[in-house]
Amino acid sequence: MAKKRKAIPEYGTVMNGGIEYYRTRIEDADGKRVAIYGKTREELYDKVEEAKRQIEDCTFRRSTPTVAEYCEKWLLMQSAHIRATTLTDYTSKVKNYIIKPLGHKYMAEVTADDVKLSMLPAGKKSASVYRSVSTLFKSIFKSAEESHIIYENPTKSLPAKGGIPQKERAALTDEQAATLLNAIKGLPPYVFVMIGLYAGLRREEILAIQWDCVFLDGETPYISVQRAWHTENNRPVILNELKTKAARRDIPIPQCLVDCLREAKAQSTSAYVVANRDGGPLTYTQFKLLWKYIVVRTAKERTYTRYINGQKIKRTIKPVLGETAPHNGKVVYSIDFSVTPHQLRHTYITNLIHANVDPKTVQYLAGHENSKITMDIYAKVKYNRPKELAAAVNGAFGHAGRSTAGELQAS
DSSP: OOOOOOOOOOOEEEEETTEEEEEEEEEOTTSOEEEEEESSHHHHHHHHHHHHHHHHHHHHHHHSOBHHHHHHHHHHHHTTTSOHHHHHHHHHHHIIIIIHHHTTSBGGGOOHHHHHHHTHHHHTSBHHHHHHHHHHHHHHHHHHHHTTSOSSOTTTTOOSOOSBOOOOOOOOOHHHHHHHHHHHTTSTTHHHHHHHHHHOOOHHHHTTOBGGGEEOSSSSOEEEEOOEEEEETTEEEEESSOSSGGGOEEEEOOHHHHHHHHHHHHHOOSSBSSOOTTSSOOOHHHHHHHHHHHHTTBOOOEEEEEEETTEEEEEEEOOOTTOEETTEEEEEOOBOSOOOHHHHHHHHHHHHHHTTOOHHHHHHHHTOSSHHHHHHHHHHHHTOOHHHHHHHHHHHHHHHHHHHHHHHHHO
């Protein structure tokens, strides 16, 4: 069967430099008429078809929203089913890492290279920031793909891992915990630290506790986690919606924490267990000042800035353990290790594991929704003790060595 020839239209001709060219005009993506030339009708036809494809592609790209427009729409869609604080976090990251570098581009114009270049600033942050931004990129462009706004998803090859790995802090030893508590006894952060060490609550949970969720007089004293603390523009926001369903839990507390809370309650005039001077929840700045009581008692070299006669002066101090701070006689450098708020919770979980509490109970007390999180911690804590592992291995296989030796003697 003979191949059907394509119908090539008749074109006008022009002379240029003594050479005859075929010519036609078409409208470009901006509606302007442009001329296209070819030495043969077939060549001109192919050029016209290619130009039409490019114009159609360009028109499609321009018909899609810009990255900034679609990101705003996506955030609006998310606002219907996520917490206000989560939306605030999403909005900040989308603005800084997606809209800022790519907001002017049309969604269909964004390439995989554009995405990778935009991720470079996030890669200079922590691994958790990188993962979060990567997830936002993927979610936004997947949504656009599912809505047929784009045909090619430029985030498909975006790696999920990257950024500067966060240094994992070890749990405090019993000696370190005692040193910390002795250093801040009677000071504002004491109750916060006690709850972190002996109830394992997250910072957002501790700062939201009200006395109506602290039960000290029953047969089994406990704290009921029902609220979460967040800040918006430094103002505290107390939510009844927790991080996950698993975060809502009742935690039995040991006698040392019962005694601490009973004393704090007797002196309190606030509904909040950890409150500011006015009896309300702490702002973010107030929490930083609360934690500063611990930082200034740490024998660790640090640099701070002071303004003297209007000039910004940087000073470095090198505290010596046991000495008194030169500008504050009430401060003694008595802590020879660094500590973070999250480390208190990690210490609590670690102590549960060392006490042979089963993983499912640890998961409940820690408020972990995903058992994988608990098991990852469990494995690192439980099985990173070579001496104990050696005893277990020898107990399991020691008889094999004895049997072999006995067989050799018998032979």
